Amino acid sequence: MQNILDSVDPLIGTGATDLPPAQGLAATWWWPKAQVGNTHPGASYPLGMVSACAYSGAYPTGYGVYRISTEGQPTQLYDRNQASGFTHFQQSGTGAIRKYYNYFRVTPMIEPLDALGTLWNLHDEVAEPGYYAATLDTSVRCEVTVGAKTAVHRYTFPESRSARVVVDFSYGGLAIEHGRTVPLRAHMQSLGRGQAEGTLVMEGVPLSVFIEADTPDWRQLLWYDRRLVDGGTRLDFDYIRRTTLRPFGLILMGPAAAGQTVELKMGFSLRGTEQARANLDDELGLGRTRFDKCRSRTRKKWSSHFDQVKVDGGTEARRTVFATSLYHSLIKPCFADDESPFWPTPGPFVFDICTMWDIYKTQIPLITALAPRRGAALLESLIRVCEEEGNFPIGYRMAKGADRFFRQGSALAHTALADGYLLGLDGIDWDWALVHMQDDLRRVYGEDFLEKDVVHPVTHTLDLAYGYHCTSLIARGLGDRRLADELERRAKHWANAFEPETGLLAKSTYYEGGRWNYSFRLLHDMAGRIELAGGDDRFVELLDAFFGYGQPPVRQLGTPPFADEYRAGAALHRFEGLNNEPDMEAPWAYHYAGRPDRTAQIVQAALAYQFAPTRGGLPGNDDSGALSSWYVWASLGLFPVAGQNLFLVNAPAFATASLEIGGNEFLIETIGHRETPISYETGTAPAPQFVQSATFNGKPLDGGFITGNELHGGGRLQIELGPEPSAWATKERPPSVSDRTDG
Structure with a gap:
């Protein structure tokens, strides 16, 4: 098995969704949300604070050519990739949140300063982990690389009597309606x-x-x-408004011989210029050119992560999508150790949790597996944010106050904290964490939940009940059985969200979805959930209807405006593929009803038809790596049940794979794996493969699941595959709280 870093293509996901026409089951799914990956190809450091990318001002993230999009295919603002310079701090795959950073634009020019803001076409783009390069119409070759808290630019000029490198301190956001970010003060x-x-x-x-x-x-x-300040060495702006803002910055100018290079190093900090200088000195050293050293060091850092995930088998195209998915999964959140601007003490500070609603199911478990110390630091930072601001964030950016996005969900940090506790992550005061977890359950929608045992939007009833369950796990582990019993009693109120007569969630308002999308979440009591729906057969019937079994193909949305096609699609109540977060876990609900064969069919159809090794190769917003981390887990034949220290098992996409977790190797081997090209290579998807039997460390694995501790502890998972469904995992089901006999 080889390191797959060289297979990464950061251009995947930067364009509007453009996938092979779906066939079979995948053709019955309907995706209403924005059909663009919203990733960028710029230089990024793994889980680092800084990124740097070519900047056009358009969607996505400032690199692209599109207008802001929330539904269907995005409309184009420009007809080609272009840039007015190179900015720092980008989102990765987020939707239309209108908060895109893009600060400190650096522009190489051979024109007068009045031309600042010109959009030049990008030629000969090269994108690699930690490195981006392109040539502008002006023949300036532009290269950027980054460290954890630094960026380095290198520009190779044509012959010019007056070449320039201009740093615009005033710029931020996107150059579209409501997209700009204006500094409040500046020095x-x-x-x-x-x-x-x-x-x-x-x-x-x-x-x-x-x-x-x-x-x-x-x-x-x-x-x-746009006028030089001759003789001035300082600019101060105490009050800036949108109506009074005029651009300002730094210019370096002089003659350039053909092929002359100029390097610009930048250190960043949230704790002042002295700390920014120290960060630059620590990472790169002062007084020396450092582009190649920075690029090499960042490449090695990426390689160290990719050394932990290896696969054998699969076509080149599939390895490219897998490797790029792993890459996208490790860009966010941003870890800025000792950089919190909101409290003075050292320690982890994590931002660009955009948002917990996106990343808590699949991405945080992946980060915790590949970088346990980072996983613990993320939890510690969440606890500190709650301590300082009074709430666990649902979303948290590099901004004052948490972007809580409370319409999306409630108590989502509790799932990550429960997993961290059960895995035994170091460095966390769990008694103190329990205090904040319990208090947070009483805030916002939690107040109504306490009084009524149900809350609307009804999805928050599921969130809060699950949060109570996760909190009870920690309370019980810490020896507070009385508190744990009380919390678990409230955790049973998940049932109040459902209609027994339909087996679905109650009619309510829903955020970016409907009652069908949210009805198949993996709850802490799936056995009770299936019983409420009328038993295994009835639950499977509902799932089959949701996933479109036996239904004709549907037509996807094109570009807006939409008319009847949106209403017709919404009326299907259909699986939205990997285009919508609430649907990510739904295929695995079949495991709890003894039908892992259905899980295999759906997951393999999604891997085949909803991803491709192209700019348009993602079915929707990557959402900081949430979508990409789903692809990583699904390709390995695993799915993390966040908050339950549980991983569901199914057919892997590769013949062999290994994960290095905390120094332990977890090896996945298959028998009878069939290697066939997938849809974007042949136009047709391979027939699904089904698990016939499985063993873990030589012992039969009959239930289709392992614990998080077993995964993190290392071992050998051997899976026999075949062309037809089998009796594997049809009798022994994943655990539910109602299975417990100890109360």
Whole structure:
């Protein structure tokens, strides 16, 4: 098995969804949400604070060519990829949240300063983990790379009497309606000798930069409103409004011989310019050119993560999609150790949790598996945010105050905390965590839940009941049985969200979905859930209707405006593929009804028809890596049941795979794996493969699941595959709380 880092293609997901025409079961699914991956191909450091990318101002993330899109195919704003410079701090795959950073735009120019903001076409793009390059119409070759808290630019100029590198301190957001982000306050200073520093207060956060340029004999000046500030070395703005903002920044200018390179190093911090300078010195050193060193170091960091996940088998195209999915899964959240601007003590600070609703099911379990210390640091940061702001965040950006997105969900951090506790992650004061978890359950929708045992939107009833269950696990583990029993009593109120006569959730308002999308979540009492629906057969009937078994193909949305096709699609109450977060876990609900063969059919159809090794190769927003991490787990034949320390098992997409988790190897081997090209190579999907039998460490695995501790502890999972469904995992089901006999 080989390291698959060289198979990564960061351009996947940057374009509007463009997949092979679906056939069979996959053709019956209907996806209403935005059909664009919203990823960017810029330089990123694994779970780092900084990214850098070409900037057009359009959607997605500032790199792309589209207008903001929430439904169907996005409409184009531009007809080709282009850039006005290179910005820092990008989202990765998020939807239309209108908060896209893109701060400190750096632009290489051979035109006068008045031309700043010109969009030049991008030619000869190269995108690799930690590196991005392109050539502008002006023949300037542009390269960017990043460290954890730093960025390095390298520009190779044609011959010019007056070449320039311009840093725009005032820019942020997207260049579309309601997309701009304006600094509230700003300070910048030219220090001479190729050095400058500054601080912007963006959305209540002080973001500082220290700049060092390798531009011998070039002039160094500040500029304001596209005019040079001769002799000035400092600009201060105490109050900035949208109506009064004029662009300002730093310019380095001088003659360039053909092929001359200029390097610009930037250190960033949320704790002032001195810390920004120290970050630059720590990572790259001051006073020396460091582009190649930074690129090499970041490449090695990416490689160390990819050394932990290896696969054998699969076509080149499938390996490309898998490797890129792993890459996208490790870009966010952003870990900025010792950088919190909101509390003075050292320790982890994590932002771009955009949002828990997206990442808690699949991405956090993947991060915790591949980087347990980072997983623990994320939990510690969540606890600290709750301590400082009064709530566990549903979403948390580099901004003042948590973006809680309470319409999306409630008590989602509790699932990650429960998994962390059951896995025994180090460095967390679990007694203190329990205090915050219990208090958080009483906030916002939790108040009504306490009084009425049900709350609307009714999906929050499921969230809160699950949060109570997760909290009870920690309380019981800490020896507080009385508290655990009380919490578990309230956790049973999940049933109040359902209609026994239909077996579905009650009529209510729903966020980005409907009652069918949310009705097949993996609850802590799936045995009780199936009984409420009328038993195994009735539950499977509902699932079959949701997944479109026996139904004709449907027509997807095109570009807006939509008319009858949206209403017709919504009336199907159909699985939205991997285009919608609530649906990500639904295929695995069959496991609890003894039909893992159905899970295999749906998951393999999704892997074949909803992903491709192209710019349009994602079915929807990647959502900070949530979608990509689903692909990683599904390809391995695993699915994490977040909050339950549980992994469901099914047919892998590769003949062999291995995970290195905390120094332990978890090996997945198959017998009878059939290697066939998939839809984007042949136009047809392979017939599904089904598990015939399985063993874990040589012992029969009859229930189709393992614990998180077994995964993290390492071992050998051997799976025999065949072309037809079998009796495997039809009798022994994954655990439910109602299976317990100890109360």
